[in-house]
Amino acid sequence: MFRKIALGFVAIVVILLAVGLYLKPTTNGPLLDFITGKQLATPTEATIDGRFQLPAGFSIGVFAANINNARMMRVTSRGDIVVSSMRPGEVILLHADSNGDGASDGRTVLLTGLDQPHGLAIKDGYLYVAETGGIGRALFDAETRKIGVLEPVFSDLPPGGNHKTRTIDFGPGGWLYVTVGSTCNACIEEHPFRAAMLRMKPDGSDAEIFATGLRNTVGFDWQPSTGRLYGTDNGRDLLGDDIPHCEINLIEADQFYGWPFTFDDLVVDPDFGAGRETEIASSRAMVHGLGAHVAPMGIKFLDAATSPEGYGGKALVALHGSWNRSTLSGYKLVSLEFGEDGSVTEADFLTGFEKDEDVIGRPVDIVQGADGAIYVSDDYSGTIYKIGWGDIIVPGSTLATSASASNPLEGIGETELIAFRGTGLDLFESNSCAFCHDAKQAPEGVQVKQLKKLGRRYTIESLQAFLDAPSGPMPRPDLTDEERRALAIYLLSEY
Template identity: 45%
Template sequence: MSRPLRLISLVVVVLLLAAAALLFSNLRKLEVTDWRLLFHAATGRGGPVAEDATVQHRLRVPAGWSITLYADALPMARFLRATSGGDLLLSQPRAGRILLLARDADGDGHPDARRTLLDGLDRPHGVDIAGDWLYVAEGSAIGRVGFDSATGRLTGEYHHILTGLPSGGNHWSRTVRMGPDGWLYVTLGSSCNACEEEHAWRASMLRLRPDGSDVQHHASGLRNSVGFDWAPWSGELYATDNGRDLLGDDFPPCELNRIVAGGFYGWPYVNGDGVPDPQFGTANPAKNALAIAPVHGFRAHTAPLGIVFVRNPDHVARLGHAALVALHGSWNRSTPDGYAVVLLQWQPDGTIRESNFLTGFESGGDIIGRPVDIAEAPDGTLYVSDDYAGAIYRITRQPAGNTTPLSVAPHPQQYGADPLDGIDAADIVAAQASGAALWQRFACADCHVPGQAIGNKLDTLHQRYDVAALADYFLFPTAPMPAFPLDTAERRALAIWLLARTQPAEAPAGGLHPEP
């Protein structure tokens, strides 16, 4: 490569990777809990390895409960649903599939088999079973297929019942549940950290008929409500919600909201219990006045995801009116927080008491797992998914004091010194032209400011990414970087182009800003 071209390319890379600096210029410095979390969340790679009953005792549950490792080697294990036959359904969005983990009939503490139910889907996330149907929430569509819960077998062809869900940007996951009223409910997160959305369905909850007809905008102002469930004693609908970022370690709180038809829950104008947002708090005073306050606040950045109300009679007798919530854990906090399953108990006076139920994923900054969802099986067994360790844990009732700890040992992915090894030289050369063209097409210079850096230093980029991992990051970026409409070839070319310029001898100052 000629010296002028090398210098021009170097400047372009510095500009491209400093884009977020302009966006953050009026905000508090971004704190990051652990860059491994961001790398894993952006690429689905590099998480720890789950190990059953290792020497270290890490995961803890209350006396009278026990926890074991039920299944491992499940990259990006997200949402769960237990079947009436005792099987467990699991979504793996990055793999594009829904797995069935066959019930533990032989009693060895692990699924008897693993079987792919559906494959080739677009980031499948939420799953639910209603009657003879299995429903799946994909990135831009809702689909269903005939399903026999007793045998765990499909009984028809998978097809979409609703298409055209807005996609792109941040918060790509979609969750679907069948309500007790016979309607399907779907949540869609915002496309950004804080903005006024162009599409009304972003940051909201939809309601529709089981066949996909009569779509209604049920609730709005929900920044990223990944989990929701109905209280069995009242029929009220509750949803978790992730508060916005970049307002410091301790604000705003994440939320639990009681959802009502037509309700507006504040985002992006109001945070928490009526506190105007510093960016958008004066943009629409009428909206501020309509905002419904959360019924419970979680600590900032703990990232509540899945929620399930306990329904098993033994659990209800022991816990009362209660729900379990998975706190995925912080990624942008100077001190880690979350990384737990918490118990919420409704008190006679209407207040909600929060206490720890499953802990030990984080200890002294060492993070070995991130809970995502909880499922309660017909026999009362509780299952917890972990998309960081790629695992599912099983929690059962045991005589008081008989608790089995479990340790998950970190084993982060590391890449070699040359992530371009094995790639044809012609591909690398072609990527230079493609990268420059992409820079021009998306007007990257409008945001990228040379000399300002945010995020991880590029001098170790080659150790943290290979071409495939970096291309995956462009597909699922985290705020403030938007998801540009790049096809597979363009993402690969951009990854090659970037990695070719971040070898130790020529890594520019600056940083990527991957988000979880």
């Protein structure tokens, strides 16, 4: 008996080693998390500075750490971040930064005991949560951070399978959309909701299939300028390193997107495409290929009103990273620019999660705060990163560490201060600054960026420098150096 047990143990070890060799993991590769559920530690500030690369003008830091299997996120009206902690079955509220260090001020566990919670949505005083087998909602007061009891809204989602996550969001007309991945790599599904996008009313009624043939669409978002719905889709495996693409699809009602019969630009699938000419001819091709096995997750169109020049309207996509490719691919954020002619231009946005086969994170979702800050979840290290630009404070950045803790106006005499304040107020009003920074004076449709606690972030000199070269979309005011100083002093004394 002991010999049989020993042989069995050896066989298990051999199988695991064989799988490991097949997947070709690295010491810090994704196989560690896949098999054991073990999380990496959040990277140190030195590692972040040495590894991560962003376009000029952006900076990154840790907003919150130790969120096991952090997946999808939503931003509340208070500026908090709701995040699904999938493996432990929790939904966590990360408190907004109010002390000026750029990091979350704390957290509240909103819900526990859930079955693989993933997608989140906030609508009309409710927090919606998608578990693997259904969707529930609870009354949620974002201002007080209080939540009620989670009650079922829709309980007919097929649970589990190879792709067990369910992503939700509200779209035009108040419909609640949800995606359900396939049970398999490639097969003919029996349940009609598999490999599909559904939509329903907020109370779960009038559920209908919206689109099909979507193998595993983990992320989707509406393009603000057109209202078009775009989604990421994970391509099938076991056809080699370089095919098929993971896809960006323009998802429209009653359309079929090819899986499992075709992929890419209507290439016939070698296992399931034969004899399916009719289905292939009627299917929609991808609008953009992201590369094979990169595993796209969240997609987020950036707000034109709060994003730096050149990024408003672009989409960011999180590439979770490959698990079965001979060399690793993905493990980064890319930006997508959608041309009027239907073209899509891709560029790296955030890289460094993988370097020379060493993996320190796997990005999942992307959200944007009211001030323009970009948040990225990483389920491999349990981290929420914050990406800032301009005057957005990021933990560990110059803005977070260099601003004086003392009064930035210290040393200015009272008479001089009164004079500067008066001049600064005149400049503030004559340049119509209140139109963008005062909700009471802002024209209809203008997204207000409130000014607060500027003294925690700026000295007179650093605020002067910002006014001389502001980040978009703020225009550069035509001021002399002395006028910029007066305006900086007014802003620091008033806000």
